[in-house]
Amino acid sequence: MTQPHTVIIGLEVHVQLLTRTKLFCRCSTKFGAAPNTQTCPVCIGMPGTLPVMNREAFQLGLKTALALNCQIASHTKWDRKQYYYPDLPKGYQISQYDLPFSHDGYLEISDPKGRFETKRVGIIRAHLEEDAGKSMHDELAGQADSRIDLNRAGTPLLEIVSQPDMRSPLEAKAYLSEMKLLLTYLGVSDCNMQEGSLRVDANINLHVDTPQGKVATPIVEVKNMNSFRAVERAMEYEAARQYEVWQETHQRLGDVPKQTRGWDDVANITRGQRHKEESSDYRYFPDPDLVPVRVSQAEIDASRNSLGELPADLRHRLERTYAIKPYDSDVIVSAGRALVDYYVELAELCGDGKLASNWVQQDVMRTLNEQKIEVEKFPLSPRQLCELLKAIQDGQINTSRAREVFIEMVALGRSAAEVMTARGIEKVDESELVALCKELIDANPKIVADIRSGKQQAAGNLIGQAKKKNPNVNPGRLREIVIDLVGKM
Amino acid sequence: MSLLRQRATDLLALLHSGQITSVELTRAFLNQIKLHDPRVKAFLRVDHERALARAADIDKRRREGKSVGRLAGLPVAIKDLLCTEGETTTCGSRMLEYFKPPYDATVIAKLKAADAVLIGKTNMDEFAMGGSTENSAFQKTANPWDLSRIPGGSSGGAAACVAAGMAPLSVGSDTGGSIRQPAGLCGVTGLKPTYGRVSRFGLVAFASSLDQIGPLARTAEDTALLLEVLAGHDPLDSTSIDMPVPNYSQTVKQPLANLRLGLVREHFGEGLDGEVETAVREAVKVYEALGATIKWVSLEHGKFGVATYYIIAPCEASSNLARYDGVHYGHRTDEKKMIAALAAERQSLESAGRRAEADALDNPLVRMYRQSRAEGFGAEVKRRIMLGTYALSAGYYDAYYLKALKVRRLIRMDYDAAFDEVDLIAGPVTTTTAFKLGEKVDDPLSMYLVDLYTVSANLAGIGGIAFPCGFSSAGLPIGLQLQGPPFAEERLLQAAHMFQQATDWHLRFPEMVSNP
Amino acid sequence: MSLTREQVEKVSLLARLKLTSDELDLMTAQMGQIVAYVETLAQLDTEAVEPMAHALDVSNVFAEDRLRPSLDRKAALANAPHSDGEFYLVPAVLGE
Numbered sequence A: 001m002t003q004p005h006t007v008i009i010g011l012e013v014h015v016q017l018l019t020r021t022k023l024f025c026r027c028s029t030k031f032g033a034a035p036n037t038q039t040c041p042v043c044i045g046m047p048g049t050l051p052v053m054n055r056e057a058f059q060l061g062l063k064t065a066l067a068l069n070c071q072i073a074s075h076t077k078w079d080r081k082q083y084y085y086p087d088l089p090k091g092y093q094i095s096q097y098d099l100p101f102s103h104d105g106y107l108e109i110s111d112p113k114g115r116f117e118t119k120r121v122g123i124i125r126a127h128l129e130e131d132a133g134k135s136m137h138d139e140l141a142g143q144a145d146s147r148i149d150l151n152r153a154g155t156p157l158l159e160i161v162s163q164p165d166m167r168s169p170l171e172a173k174a175y176l177s178e179m180k181l182l183l184t185y186l187g188v189s190d191c192n193m194q195e196g197s198l199r200v201d202a203n204i205n206l207h208v209d210t211p212q213g214k215v216a217t218p219i220v221e222v223k224n225m226n227s228f229r230a231v232e233r234a235m236e237y238e239a240a241r242q243y244e245v246w247q248e249t250h251q252r253l254g255d256v257p258k259q260t261r262g263w264d265d266v267a268n269i270t271r272g273q274r275h276k277e278e279s280s281d282y283r284y285f286p287d288p289d290l291v292p293v294r295v296s297q298a299e300i301d302a303s304r305n306s307l308g309e310l311p312a313d314l315r316h317r318l319e320r321t322y323a324i325k326p327y328d329s330d331v332i333v334s335a336g337r338a339l340v341d342y343y344v345e346l347a348e349l350c351g352d353g354k355l356a357s358n359w360v361q362q363d364v365m366r367t368l369n370e371q372k373i374e375v376e377k378f379p380l381s382p383r384q385l386c387e388l389l390k391a392i393q394d395g396q397i398n399t400s401r402a403r404e405v406f407i408e409m410v411a412l413g414r415s416a417a418e419v420m421t422a423r424g425i426e427k428v429d430e431s432e433l434v435a436l437c438k439e440l441i442d443a444n445p446k447i448v449a450d451i452r453s454g455k456q457q458a459a460g461n462l463i464g465q466a467k468k469k470n471p472n473v474n475p476g477r478l479r480e481i482v483i484d485l486v487g488k489m
Numbered sequence B: 001m002s003l004l005r006q007r008a009t010d011l012l013a014l015l016h017s018g019q020i021t022s023v024e025l026t027r028a029f030l031n032q033i034k035l036h037d038p039r040v041k042a043f044l045r046v047d048h049e050r051a052l053a054r055a056a057d058i059d060k061r062r063r064e065g066k067s068v069g070r071l072a073g074l075p076v077a078i079k080d081l082l083c084t085e086g087e088t089t090t091c092g093s094r095m096l097e098y099f100k101p102p103y104d105a106t107v108i109a110k111l112k113a114a115d116a117v118l119i120g121k122t123n124m125d126e127f128a129m130g131g132s133t134e135n136s137a138f139q140k141t142a143n144p145w146d147l148s149r150i151p152g153g154s155s156g157g158a159a160a161c162v163a164a165g166m167a168p169l170s171v172g173s174d175t176g177g178s179i180r181q182p183a184g185l186c187g188v189t190g191l192k193p194t195y196g197r198v199s200r201f202g203l204v205a206f207a208s209s210l211d212q213i214g215p216l217a218r219t220a221e222d223t224a225l226l227l228e229v230l231a232g233h234d235p236l237d238s239t240s241i242d243m244p245v246p247n248y249s250q251t252v253k254q255p256l257a258n259l260r261l262g263l264v265r266e267h268f269g270e271g272l273d274g275e276v277e278t279a280v281r282e283a284v285k286v287y288e289a290l291g292a293t294i295k296w297v298s299l300e301h302g303k304f305g306v307a308t309y310y311i312i313a314p315c316e317a318s319s320n321l322a323r324y325d326g327v328h329y330g331h332r333t334d335e336k337k338m339i340a341a342l343a344a345e346r347q348s349l350e351s352a353g354r355r356a357e358a359d360a361l362d363n364p365l366v367r368m369y370r371q372s373r374a375e376g377f378g379a380e381v382k383r384r385i386m387l388g389t390y391a392l393s394a395g396y397y398d399a400y401y402l403k404a405l406k407v408r409r410l411i412r413m414d415y416d417a418a419f420d421e422v423d424l425i426a427g428p429v430t431t432t433t434a435f436k437l438g439e440k441v442d443d444p445l446s447m448y449l450v451d452l453y454t455v456s457a458n459l460a461g462i463g464g465i466a467f468p469c470g471f472s473s474a475g476l477p478i479g480l481q482l483q484g485p486p487f488a489e490e491r492l493l494q495a496a497h498m499f500q501q502a503t504d505w506h507l508r509f510p511e512m513v514s515n516p
Numbered sequence C: 001m002s003l004t005r006e007q008v009e010k011v012s013l014l015a016r017l018k019l020t021s022d023e024l025d026l027m028t029a030q031m032g033q034i035v036a037y038v039e040t041l042a043q044l045d046t047e048a049v050e051p052m053a054h055a056l057d058v059s060n061v062f063a064e065d066r067l068r069p070s071l072d073r074k075a076a077l078a079n080a081p082h083s084d085g086e087f088y089l090v091p092a093v094l095g096e
């Protein structure tokens, strides 16, 4: 029989900060340069060289930590994390150990589809550190040399460690999406996973309900997940695997040393990674080449004031101001700041947030996707689009025809008015409609009889005829008039 | 008088007045090197051609009345741990035997800008670890006063070349006494500046929080002249202080009125050689005669200096030397041999049925690291890397490193208290005069204790100067050490100059500096 | 406390030094002697003392985020014991 159990997930995210130069030298951080063309004596770790902290990197880190609601340490220092690897030229990574510059924050996550309760995922700490270089291994010729490129060595990273607060792979994915959205809004990182500017490691285990109460299973660290989807799948796989292991072994947390497994995106499984126990003795100690950083309240306030409106607040504002649903605000905010601005302007102009939201999400966003362009390049300004929505609002045109008009406006860059007159679309006034109905009623006694006997759908036939006579008639209104006239007979 | 015996300041005057050319001067020193360095072995590399070419260029610019630098035409010797662009910089180690840095250390750039003539790189203990220069991977330097004795270390070559008249000015580094101790043992003047006064950028690191570059020369005036060029803030060194550089070469001449000189009780305990103690006490009398008032102070934690130092320095060294892994530069073991040896080991273990041990063997990369480092480093360097690695390893940090950092604070506090009462502290540089080559090589601990009087200044980060104050019956120099509060280099130099105005110990030369 | 040969051997792996059997014996003896000496610090009460990691009290030293020229690859790799002119080369990294 299967026991009820909870999945416990904590995530460690490394994001590359958007600086021009590296954390401790002034080499470029640009991605994709030819191997070993963006290095200098400092980032090669040559004898006699010394690190000097990049001010911008620290500022971007501070901004992010504040956006994650972290406490900022008034005094922080830099430590050496020591291990040997060919892409780590100094034999140590400059990082932060016991005094990270920020700690104890949170990130709120929610699911617009309501699949989990909105919750705050705790942030244990966020600290700055330098990246290592790249080692390339020739898979085929197993024994061939490994190749080392130090272009990336020394690139500024922000390591963000969450509390084990996530309870499902879905929550883990939501946390990452919200994190990425936040970082993008802040402009502190491009979060490009393919280029390695956002990397995720996960710690996962289970809390199993047993007759003796909750039991925690051994924690496993999962690496090499190169997309949010991969994280979700890896967590699903691990949860299942760990439950099987539990049933076989009943191993509890602490019974075995922490295991590291790698995600195989092709085979859709995680594999154990072997590593010597000595490798975990990092011999941290304060880096004597770098001085501490003291952050004043004034600097913190200045940084906080530079944050701007963050995704969560933005969603709430859209929901409050324009009466749209969380699902809609999420779609719009997730599409980026520029689209939000477009939506807000449109909603203000046409005075109907719901209508604006529908058109932005369906027609505008569809067009952007089809044409693969940013909203800045979208041919219709909110004002131009609003013209069309107004026509809908005062019954000049129905939605399906408005769509045709929209497509033509985009294609020809014409205004709504131009397209509508070109298509002879204009409002038919009431007296004309009534006259038309009377004419049709007289001409179709049989249908009228049907209507009177209660078959209201028969009116459809009359409306069809009416449309042939004048394509601009508003079908809804026409039906009302017909029913009304027939009723009075 | 022979050019070799003249003070750098006088030589500079002769150059300016055109009485001598830099080429003549450089030739004279290069010739002295040619004659005597085969026995003294102060230099690892002497740069005849480039030195003479540089001298000629400076002479030319002088003749044409073009502006020339602060040291224009003066030969300067460089300890081989300062990076010189495109020129071999070995740090006295096999590991860096063929290493050519693609950049100049900040002090080298300053010397070049000052139009100094860099004549060569001087010998040193490997990675500056040692007090006798016997730990050099390449050669043992002799003390010019007695070739059977050590010159001190780690800047042994830097001190010996000045004593032997092979260079008027010399640049060394001091992590636990490496400038002051050899200066004392070779009878020259050497200054260890306050931590942060001179940029460390391009100084191959031994113990980053203790290392400091400094000048060695014949006199306090010459030392001041060189320090004036070396000192100053460097944006490339986060630990260099942004503070204006005093005009040392001028202020050095101003005598100190009513100087308060402190003597440290703990310095005159057992272990201090009788002749050394006498010379030091005589030197103190000289200061009294010059109007100084003497006061006894206590540095009660001084006796823990060596223990503290031999935790902090190896810990930092084990980390600083981790970069020497044979991957990006430096020595790498013969890979084919290494792989073969590894296979053979596996073979024999497996055939002996010792499977577990066979599986536990290093992978090729780890073995490449271990073998390269085993071949590239000497015994003392290995010893300190091992000590530091052990002291920082899991479970020992608090007991060793953290404890040492706290005692380091106590040592600094002792000094702060003492300097409330006195302007400078005077005492011996070492317990004895220069010992025999090989005398202590098998006893690392006794070698460490040589630093007894010097390490505390590095731990506290303060400045100190050593200069001759007498000679032993065996004719060996005896040094006096002055220590001052942070950034009191002017005061140290002034006090040393006062003494040298009243005495002539600093004008004595070993017989190889003949006076034709 | 004195060090055992096994401890010293473990440290030699951590320090990436290959020591011969004789070197291990000598190292064990000498390290034991030195460690015993430095442990004299234990007798000091440092409970209330703030550790001193830096010799001077400086903080907030930064460099501006301005690009400076890197080394050209030839110069960067010039000191490499083994390179193909593009990359540094090392024996295949196992256990990946």
Ligand SMILES: [Mg+2]
Pocket: A129, A159
């Ligand atoms: Mg990290």
Ligand SMILES: [Zn+2]
Pocket: A022, A025, A026, A027, A038, A039, A040, A041, A042, A043, A044, A154
């Ligand atoms: Zn660089």
